[in-house]
Amino acid sequence: MKSVTRNVFFVLLALTGITLLFGIGSLPLRNPYEAAFGEVAREMAEAGNFLSPRLFDKFVLGLAPLSYILSALSIDVFGATEFAVRLPAALGTILLTMAIYITTTHTFNERSGFWAGMVFGTAMLTFFTVKTAVLFGGLLFFVPLTLLCFIRRHYWGMYVFCALSVLADGPWTLMFPVLIIPAYLILTGQVHLLGRMHLLRGIVLFLVLCIPWAGTKFYLQGMPFLTEFFRFRDFGLVSLAAPDSGNPLWFYVPVLLAGMFPWTGLMLKSLKDTICESRTSDLEILLFYQVWWFITFLLFTICSRQFATSIVLTFPPLAVMIGWNLDRMRKEDGRNHMGWAVLSILTFAVAAVAWIRVLRPLPQLAFGSFVMAGITVLFGIAVAIALLLYKDAALGEWLHAAAAILTMVVAYSFFLPVVPGTFIVRSVAEEFRTRSAGQAVTLYTLPEYRPALAFYSGNPGLVLNPADARSVASFREDEGSKFIVLPQPAFDRYAGVLGGTEWQKETEQGGLVLYSCIVRGQPAPAVTEKEPSPAETEKGAARKKQGKTP
Structure with a gap:
């Protein structure tokens, strides 16, 4: 069924809403980038000047304002608190989760859409990113909406969100749709669709939305504004012109694998199954999500400055592929889920070892490392029993979701507050x-x-x-x-x-x-x-x- 039902919609909204809003004001702003983001928003709210962001009482030339405006409005309502700074990011992530659900439902079916939204909303790095307001805006909200509008052929919405991404993070965000969409059209032999995308009128709409702010800034600040705006310089955000971060080329591989926990095993299986097990009609659409995540991963890998949370831009397409594959396995694999079980059990086992290796050296978290490892092992055993003994795919899905939610609640309630240096x-x-x-x-x-x-x-x-x-x-x-x-x-x-x-x-x-x-x-x-x-x-x-x- 390719239609959204009210009950499923509100169940997903409630689960992801509670999960993603949990703890957004419990920890201080992280230095230096999130704190700088919050300070720009605070100064913007205090001055009442939403046109020109400034930091330390000095205007920052070329800084796109939309992300800061949203946090500044939140500060106006709730005061200068961590909750106010992060609230727009949390609400935006919830909206993106529902957009993934709706898009996938209309493309495949509602079960695929529900689990696509659930995977995205409960992945470990999504949960963490919501608690870090820095990268919210163009990169992790408007760019995904731009690409989702394209695959649904809502081209006017695509141009609107594309313009909003520039107003939120600057012109460098254009490289994602500009590279991903043509690559997909060429790969699938659908270049003719460019003629249906209203390119000229879409560009006019894009300029109509962007020029009023950019023109006013140019009038006030002249060429220095344009120079900075097009230099892709924005503190706290991934930037092609930023200094070398010093991370190895494979930096994002473990970040991606760990960030998708507890869905990592399903992610690896789904990357294969969307190519090898899909029907022709599904494959044409799934290839778009393959192109999306691969090009995004490649771009961030070659960037000179690397932030772990930026890889969340690959999570929407990965979540859609996992949601599709969960539905396919329940239809086609019957009660045989050996491949899923093996990869998921391996995921939980590696995660349990990682908790001990990472947390045990910290005296305050030495005992907590074994608690987290124990929780992870118990869920791994439960998933194994559900898939191999009871052969119940639905139970296996819900155990993955429960593991994600419980792990993050425990981590943010008991462990992260005692990490040295937090406060x-x-x-x-x-x-x-x-x-x-x-x-x-x-x-x-x-x-x-x-x-x-x-x-x-x-x-x-x-x-x-x-x-x-x-x-x-x-x-x-x-x-x-x-x-x-x-x-x-x-x-x-x-x-x-x-x-x-x-x-x-x-x-x-x-x-x-x-x-x-x-x-x-x-x-x-x-x-x-x-x-x-x-x-x-x-x-x-x-x-x-x-x-x-x-």
């Missing part, structure tokens, strides 16, 4: 905010701590590099009250050049220390409601009273 920057920032209240002070810190300190304290601060003579000279020239945040070993090493005898330790959290040097009798600056001009110096902005940054 230290937020704790130091809150201590600084308390001790600097009502004072004219400047905060100095290393670049990697600056975004989170700015988000949680409301003070953008300045960069201090103790190993750089110019940075130290500028720091020493500042004769006002100031705080510094450094790792304790770095402070001990450079205390002499920083004037260490003048400093008082305020707090220490996990090896990260907050020191103060207060000049007594220095008046606090007058508070003004007028927003500072873009020409105001960075140091002057950093000295604004906390909570009054533009």
